[in-house]
Amino acid sequence: MESLERCIETRAGDFTERGCSFLGCRVVVCGQINNVVHLVHSPIGCAYYSWDYRMDARGYCFTTDMDEMDIVFGGEEKLLKAILKAIDEFNPDAVFVYETCSTGIIGDDIQAIAKKAYELTNVPVIAFQCAGFRGRSQNFGHKIACTSIFRFINNENRKPIPNSVNLIGDFNKKDSKILEKLLNEVGIRVLCTFTANATIEKIRNMVNAELNLVMCSKSSAFLAELMEESFGIPYLEVNFFGFENCCNSLYRISEYLDANVERVVEDASWIKMVTDKYREKLEGKRVFICHGAQRAVYWIKPFEELGMKVAGIATHFGIELSDFDGLVVDNISSDELEELIAKLSPDLIVSDDKVRHIAHKMAVPFFNGRGQNTGYAGFEGFLNFAKDVVGIFDQKIWRLTRYDFSL
Numbered sequence: 001m002e003s004l005e006r007c008i009e010t011r012a013g014d015f016t017e018r019g020c021s022f023l024g025c026r027v028v029v030c031g032q033i034n035n036v037v038h039l040v041h042s043p044i045g046c047a048y049y050s051w052d053y054r055m056d057a058r059g060y061c062f063t064t065d066m067d068e069m070d071i072v073f074g075g076e077e078k079l080l081k082a083i084l085k086a087i088d089e090f091n092p093d094a095v096f097v098y099e100t101c102s103t104g105i106i107g108d109d110i111q112a113i114a115k116k117a118y119e120l121t122n123v124p125v126i127a128f129q130c131a132g133f134r135g136r137s138q139n140f141g142h143k144i145a146c147t148s149i150f151r152f153i154n155n156e157n158r159k160p161i162p163n164s165v166n167l168i169g170d171f172n173k174k175d176s177k178i179l180e181k182l183l184n185e186v187g188i189r190v191l192c193t194f195t196a197n198a199t200i201e202k203i204r205n206m207v208n209a210e211l212n213l214v215m216c217s218k219s220s221a222f223l224a225e226l227m228e229e230s231f232g233i234p235y236l237e238v239n240f241f242g243f244e245n246c247c248n249s250l251y252r253i254s255e256y257l258d259a260n261v262e263r264v265v266e267d268a269s270w271i272k273m274v275t276d277k278y279r280e281k282l283e284g285k286r287v288f289i290c291h292g293a294q295r296a297v298y299w300i301k302p303f304e305e306l307g308m309k310v311a312g313i314a315t316h317f318g319i320e321l322s323d324f325d326g327l328v329v330d331n332i333s334s335d336e337l338e339e340l341i342a343k344l345s346p347d348l349i350v351s352d353d354k355v356r357h358i359a360h361k362m363a364v365p366f367f368n369g370r371g372q373n374t375g376y377a378g379f380e381g382f383l384n385f386a387k388d389v390v391g392i393f394d395q396k397i398w399r400l401t402r403y404d405f406s407l
């Protein structure tokens with residue numbers, strides 16, 4: 001199998017906690033798209049992570065609930081019935097059908113069923129061949145999601161809209177709201193944030209952008225690359241986390257598009273003054289980052305801008321960091337994470353909710369880097385971020401708890 005995954009292979013014996021291709025496709029990339037029915041062609045267990053992992057997951061999710069008889073005799077008929085019923089009851093803009101390990105192994109032809117359902121209903125049905133065993137990790141699922149959606153938007157009749165972009169690889173609705181507003185202020189129109197605010201209509205309109213801005217290259221550069229090859233739309237990798245990163249990204253965008261960056265940066269200078277005040281409280285504190293590739297890398301600078309030091313970084317993807325001289329661990333398991341926290345004894349752990357209980361168990365302050373209630377991207381987001389980080393240390397509980405790291 002062609003493998004252009006952006007992920008280091010898991011070695012035999014690793015106690016890996018990486019997600020499968022299905023998770024990368026269904027939960028990470030496609031989960032946020034509005035008014036779509038997600039139909040997981042699987043036994044019920046594969047749909048377990050439908051909602052709780054991503055805060056902005058939307059739409060309806062169902063499984064075909066494959067049982068032993070279906071595995072023996074095939075589940076194509078059951079799948080077709082499920083698609084037709086979902087369309088009839090929920091009137092979605094599209095149905096996304098996901099292959100999983102069991103239905104991939106028995107060879108159900110989900111592409112043929114999707115085509116048949118489309119012919120019967122005229123509602124787009126996209127089949128993702130993302131069985132968990134395909135590829136090395138969830139990263140292959142990102143690729144499958146991007147290539148399948150690209151085939152869907154492939155449109156010869158591109159009519160470029162002046163000064164327009166797509167934000168690709170932003171999966172957080174709160175961040176996308178802030179960024180769309182910010183880009184509007186500099187005079188740029190966002191056609192689609194893929195997938196935080198995506199709808200089928202917005203996805204189809206993506207071909208008309210002048211520039212693609214890639215927020216998370218591990219998950220979504222695949223789509224930007226395909227659009228560059230096919231439509232000649234250039235793309236730029238951007239980072240809107242932290243004041244400096246945000247300024248740099250805006251100035252880089254202004255090399256491609258007509259953007260009034262200086263005025264917007266100047267207007268935001270008060271935010272820098274406020275966050276510099278917070279710095280006095282945070283100076284010298286050590287933070288340990290455990291995130292997917294994008295946030296693991298992107299959080300370094302914002303924490304440094306708040307006077308904090310990054311004690312170490314753990315991810316599930318294998319990242320290369322040329323300008324970071326601290327400890328970087330790939331493919332970390334929960335046990336290894338506990339060991340590392342005990343060893344590094346950081347003042348703060350930043351991760352997503354999966355790690356919260358480990359941090360709390362070890363009496364280390366925890367910060368949800370995905371932004372539980374507010375967005376952290378852009379200037380406005382950096383202010384939210386600084387406030388929330390200071391807020392964690394203001395909680396009295398951390399002065400009352402202590403963990404014996406020698407245990």
Ligand code: SF4
Pocket residue numbers: 020021022023042045046099100101102131132133
């Ligand atoms: S059975 Fe396969 S597709 Fe389902 S969750 Fe497990 S690895 Fe992923």
